Amino acid sequence: MNKTVVVELDQNGKEIFHTAGYEKYWISRVGMETVWLRKERVKEVVSVQETFAAMEFLEKPERGIVSAEISIRMKMTDESCRWTRVGYEIMMPDNGTDKKVVVTFTDEEKEKQSEAEYAEVIRERDNLILTISGGIAIYEITDKIRTVYITEETAALAGYTKKELMEIIGENALALCHPDDIKTTQNYFKTRRQQVRVMSYEYRIKNKNGMYQWVSVRARFVQQKNSILLYTIMTDIDQIKKAEEDARMQKKMLELALQQSDFRFWDYDIKTHRLYRSWAVTQQVGFGEYEENVPEGFVELGLIHPDDCEAYLEFYHNVQQGKNQRLTFRAIHQNGEWGWMDIAYRVFFNEQGEPVRAIGVGGDVSKQREKEQKYLKDFELFRDVSIYAIQRVFLDVFLVDIPTDSIRLVLAQGGYMNMKEIQGYDKILNQKLCRYVRDKEDAVKKLSIAQIKKNIALTKDHKLEYTFELRNEKGRKCWYKYYISYFHENTEKLLVLVKDVTNTTRLEDEKRLELEAALLQAKKANDAKKAFLSNMSHDIRTPMNVITNMAKMVLEEPENKTQVLDYMNKICSMSTFLMGVISDILDVSKMESGKLQLRKEPYSCIELHDAVCAMMEPLCREKNITFYTNLNPQNDIIFTDKTKLNRIFFNLLGNAVKFTPAGGKVSFLHKNIVRKDGFLEWDTVITDTGSGMSKEFQRKMYQPFEQENQLVTDSLAGVGLGLAIVKMNTEAFGGTIAVESEPGKGTAFTIHLKAPYMSGEDYHMHYTAAKLQTDLAGKKILLVEDHKLNMEIAKKILEKKQMKVTCAYNGAEAVALFEKMPEYTFDAVIMDIRMPVMNGLEAAAAIRAGAKADAKTIPIIAMSANAFAEDMEKSRRAGMNRHVAKPVEPERLFGVLSEIFSD
Helix, strand or coil, X not given: CCCEEEEEEECCCCEEEECCCXXXXXXXXXXHHHHHHCHHHHHHCECHXXXXXXXXXXXXXXXXXXXXXXXXXXXXXXXXXXXXXXXXXXXXXXXXXXXXXXXXXXXXXXXXXHHHXXXXXXXXXXXXXXXXXXXXXXXXEXXXXXXXXXXXHHHHHCCCCHHHHHHHHCCCCCCCECHHHHHHHHHHHHHHCCCCCEEEEEEEEECCCCCEEEEEEXXXXXXXXXXXXXXXXXXXXXXXXXXXXXXXXXXXXXXXXXXXXXXXXXEEECCCCEEEEXXXXXXXXXXXXXXXXXXXXXXXXXXXXXXXXXXXXXXXXXHHCCCCEEEEEEEECCCCCEEEEEEEEEEEXXXXXXXEEEEEEEEECHHHHHHHHXXXXXXXXXXXXXXXXXXXXXXXXXXXXXXXXXXXXXXXXXXXXXXXXXXXXXXXXXXXXXXXXXXXXXXXXXXXXXXXXXXXXXXXXXXXXEEXXXXXXXXXXXXXXXXXXXXXXXXXXXXXXXXXXXXXXXXXXXXXXXXXXXXXXXXXXXXXXXXXXXXXXXXXXXXXXXXXHHHHHHHHCCCCHHHHHHHHHHHHHHHHHHHHHHHHHHHXXXXXXXXXXXXXXXXXXXXXXXXXXHHHHHHHHHHCCEEEECCCCCCXXXXXXXXXXXXXXXHHHHHHHHCCCCCCEEXXXXXXXXXXXXXXXXXXXXXXXXXXXXXXXXXXXXXXXXXXXXXXXXXXXXXXXXXXXXXXXXXHCCCEEEXXXXXXXXXXXEEEXXXXXXXXXXXXXXHHHHHHHCCCCCCEEEEECCCHXXXXXXXXXXXXXXXXXXXXXXXHHHHHHHHHCCCCCCCEEEECCCCXXXXXXHHHHXXXXXXXXXXXXXXXXXXXXXXXXXXXXXXXXXXXXXXXXXXXXXXXXXXXXXXXXXX
């Protein structure tokens, strides 16, 4: 065939051109494009041993290697395999056309054969050299013995390299010789060289590990002018010496053991049927030196167990016929009990070939027999335990004998089958093993011997695992897993284990479904948060648009006081709304972290009535909705967190107005009012005639970001947090909330609340008078704020009450000012938290740690945008007295200062 074949492919692996001879290769039938694109099919065109190497070769183009070669055995169309050098090169034309791949196949069969023949010659040469066991050395004998030359093999005998050994024995050939052997060796040389030209001797040398070993030397003397050269071949005989010593020891031990053991020796005359005992045996058994009429005499005397007599007589009959025999039987001991004996005969013949005598050996094996019986019982127990353990794990266990196409059953459906053999594996596979499998065709194919052998050859550990779904005899769905491997690496036997993995598979399916459900829930939550962020962005940008543009209008028309006042009122209104959105977000964060905290502050019923009416009446008028409340303004005071209480009512009333059409009604009613033991308990009912809510939405309406109608387009539409905040605040107050609603029929919320209560007269008597007495004018305040605009605003607010303000722009500056000024210079410190150089928490701690008399007592108030409960707790731990959240409400700040100074 042609030496080299060339195949040209396009960039997709399609054949464009090939030279003659390509048709000789099996790949020409499979198709180069098929192998190039589906690498697993390379096993069809190369020998089995080359499969992995070929697949690695085909992966090189994908790793950017533009050319490579490999020597591999390719399958030919005549079903032979030939050594071929396969190479490829990826061509990248400069003209921008598509790349091409050139593949070459070069026949190397003759070269490989030559290489193999050459390697065989080298092996024969090496084997021949190895027959000359040992190393070669040349010594020069003058007044001393000097080493002239050694081979690497000589050095290796003692574990050295040639260089290392020459450095040691170069000037003294006996430097490593055992001290007891040096003088003997020297004298041997002196006497023997005068008598013979060739001699052999043995001595011990020290090896590199420091141990002495025996070597044998065959030497030849060659006389020189002024010296004698000694040519030697050295052989390691250390193992031989050790073996000889072991043999001597074993011989002694055997002699001792025979003297101490129960085994006996005797001579049996086949012609006369007389048995002669040795003197040692006579001493052991207490019988005479010989016995007549053996074996019949022993049987007649009843010395042989009745059950063994027949075998005993046949045993001796075979010996008399000239056959070497061995027998284990029961005989009477000297103590009168039956014991097990084991005897054997070696027969000897005369010159005519007739059996004339036999040498017998034997002894008492009762203890050994007991051990064997115990071993058999233990083995049976081990087998039973093993079978039980296997039954706990596997349903079926069987061995497949590939050459005979048969199986041996160990377990079948959990029952032990005692290695029952059944012929016809393929028939069993179709009728039994795959009877109930859902995809029988797939199972039969995978479990066929041919397919198993094919697939198992492709695995590194020669193991296969398959899981099949089936219906058992009762029709229940279940899953069986097959574990297949060669039995003890015997490629003619397959071990098949079948395990019921139904529970595991169902559990995995349940976990998979749980994961899918969790993934779906996470996706829903993520989608909800995306919608929340979108709505939040809208709700923040809408009031910010009003604030920004109306602030510009104020700058454009400063002289128009009426218009400026209108713009400023709207800016304040939008600022309040924006703060409400931010508060909603913060409240949800607190709700999710479980850190929602309530403040207790006085809240009059008059203030509640005015707040609700001020908020709702304009909204209702704008939509032509009738608003009704039965709240009777009284000068009663409840102690509660009025911001969160307002949020409950405003959120519910806001939703009522939002989803009630023009001409509808919204009511804010209070019922079941009870004043008892210093508490006020009541029900607030908020009703509307709006669109109502579905039962489905009512089940999830208190979850964050949930909304019934996603098509709301009000300019200030909520973000789906209103009802969640209502629920959170109501439960924080210890109250309850209930709802009645139907689509198209409106909604009614009932909120039950309870709060500490005080009449207006009592409240003003105990609290208001004390507050009125607190005058903030002239109070000296150390104001710490790093933001200049915030500093300017805070300073203006404080100066409205005629307070004297000293400014510091970071914590370090505040601490320095406090320590520098005389004691009691400042009446209070108002401190931002987040500041450069030193933050407010660090500054507060530094002031409290100071030595000044007022360091421990001066009021320190945190004024920060950090408004979470944990932020307030951090402020308290740092030594601050109060925490006021930004943006600052002047009246709130003044109230805090008044309370502190009045205390």
